[in-house]
Amino acid sequence: MPQAPEPVSRNESERVIIFDTTMRDGEQSPGASMSLEEKLELSKILEDMRVDVIEAGFPIASKGDFDAVNQIAQIVTESVVCGLARASQGDIERAGEALRPAKRSRIHTFISTSPVHMKWKLQMEPEQVLDMVARSVAHARNWTDDVEWSAEDATRTERDFLRRCVQAAIKSGATTINIPDTVGYTYPSEYADIFRDLIENVPGADGVIFSTHCHNDLGLAVANSLAGVQGGARQIECAMNGIGERAGNAALEEVVMALKVRGDRLQRYTNIDSTQITRASRYVSAITGFPVQYNKAIVGKNAFAHESGIHQDGMLKNAETYEIMKPEDVGQGATNLVMGKHSGRHAFREKLKSLGYDLGQNALNDAFGRFKDLADRKKHVYDDDIIALVDDALASGADRIQVKSLRVIAGTEGPQEAELTVIIDGVDRSSTATGDGPVDAVFNAIQQVAPHNAMLRLFQVHAVTEGTDAQAQVSVRLEEDGRIATGQAADTDTLTASAKAYINALNNLFARKEKTAPGGRVATRF
Known part of the structure; x- marks a missing residue:
């Protein structure tokens, strides 16, 4: 063009x-x-x-x-x-x-x-x-x-x-x-x-x-x-x-x-x-942890999106009718091809490149495994789903704590309850907690199994794509003793994404504490 x-x-x-x-x-x-x-x-x-x-x-x-x-x-x-x-x-x-x-x-x-x-x-x-x-x-x-x-x-x-x-x-x-x-x-x-x-x-x-x-x-x-x-x-x-x-x-x-x-x-x-x-x-x-607004010029999700019938008709005839630059010029994928569970590793790598990511082999393998897991649970996997998967991996810190399992009881009859098992330094730890809502119960369970003094400064959820099977992308920001750490996670289950994002932030926080402690070690014990 x-x-x-x-x-x-x-x-x-x-x-x-x-x-x-x-x-x-x-x-x-x-x-x-x-x-x-x-x-x-x-x-x-x-x-x-x-x-x-x-x-x-x-x-x-x-x-x-x-x-x-x-x-x-x-x-x-x-x-x-x-x-x-x-x-x-x-x-x-x-x-x-x-x-x-x-x-x-x-x-x-x-x-x-x-x-x-x-x-x-x-x-x-x-x-x-x-x-x-x-x-x-x-x-x-x-x-x-x-x-x-x-x-x-x-x-x-x-x-x-x-x-x-x-x-x-x-x-x-x-x-x-x-x-x-x-x-x-x-x-x-x-x-x-x-x-x-x-x-x-x-x-x-x-x-x-x-x-x-x-x-x-x-x-x-x-x-x-x-x-x-x-x-x-x-x-x-x-x-x-x-x-x-x-x-x-x-x-x-x-x-x-x-x-x-x-x-x-x-x-x-x-x-x-x-x-x-x-x-x-x-x-x-x-x-x-700052999401880019959808209508942000150049890099927003909708910067090269066309929904109006009139605009779509013009684009099909000649892209210059409504685009003054090509999405490829700024590293955005030219099309929003749907990926699914039958897609192979090569197609996945090319899709990542079209979206602006160039991952090493280990990171690619991890992202591809996440993609396959998501494709088994979700009818359509869109570009934004893949972006969320990769950003989730990029945002992760030292995985000292990992979510193993989560079960939440929610509804109109409280209290809401969360049963959580995590792996900390290779050892399983479990807890059950209640809260004022399911997210509060999940975070209380994390506090019990991994005690800390960090304050929650941000909890933000948005749907990555449309539909009831859309992934939820969650951002969590924690602060302790002047240190700020952000965690992100994406999952089709909002509560699972919330738990993973909170623990991702905790991992990042503990990693920063360790680097700033005398001798490079910090006495965080669970």
Whole structure:
């Protein structure tokens, strides 16, 4: 299917740098905490996608963030690995230490510049802020030649003061200048004008890269990012699935495809391999427990679905009637072929590839076994069923605890009761518990058989497909002593999926406790 024309030339000056902040700003979404292993895997996916800059974390924030940045710096060889730092000597040195192994490193330092932030957050005068801009950038240059400086809350900053801060950062050695719309306040035309003004009026602006970083509080993050490019920005900071603080960040997949499909309008391009987008989106959704909304642009379940008779008729005659891009271009399967119990391993592998998954042999065997079990119980197995199966496996942690059997008594005459048997460290443990409803009874039974102090922060159920035999996909989030762990599971039995998701979260929680305990061991006994 022909697409809208892309830029004819491929001059480097027309390339937009994609800066991914899923693991830093994205992880700041409440409840979106990722483990070290999950971040390492995500960094490989982002590098496969050819992301230019991977912001791997905020090293001073915690030992976990330091370790993530440090270990990602050891395994990523093509993308630039970036660490965030406030405008303080300690932050910058911690970031520099974390990034020391990187083949290509960047320190991203920032300070607030708006009147409201300077008065209430920093409690500093403008001249003090200006001095810290210069000092922080100069100190960061001692660690790397690639220094990015950000003016936090730039879009609510007085224009003359913003010019002075940008000039100080450039003079001190910054190579990238980020003008973030920190609170999602600006409008596209206004944002583009800020970049034009800075590029035209700040000495040395022609020798640095200007960057956008837009939040989505008014639903304008992607529009503002593209407007920033129109105003002269050469880098866009974004996150997979648009995750981030409050309403999130500009969505990487939307930015990339807007530039790809409408290259005729912006005359800009990226180096992103867009066929990896769906793979990255699903992995981020699986490890954070944040489902992608059905009508989400590019990666949503319905992004390439057509139900209207008029639309279907048009699609059958020519796909261009209602699709401006091909689903294959973003790694989505071209068709929704129904798989069943007679499907073979080869067909299953090809189906997984069409859905954006490339599993190793052991993972493939496990997923195929799950698929066969489901096909025996379910009349039709749809793409979304298969996605749920694979995501279930990807989200699983160290299986110290496994569900062996579950029997639940429910109905109008309470109390509801759950009889549960699990395998813990190879030993069968059983319990019977009641609760205010069947799910509560199941969770109480788990508490009895595997005592813990974790608090339930999220319990979410949604049907993967239509029909009474649809799989239920359950997400559970637990918190204990500041540690957050997410578990997911899918099953045609909602209560079984609930038990497995809760235990998956417990396994992940215990694994994190073990890694952070002195000597790498934790005294969790059952």
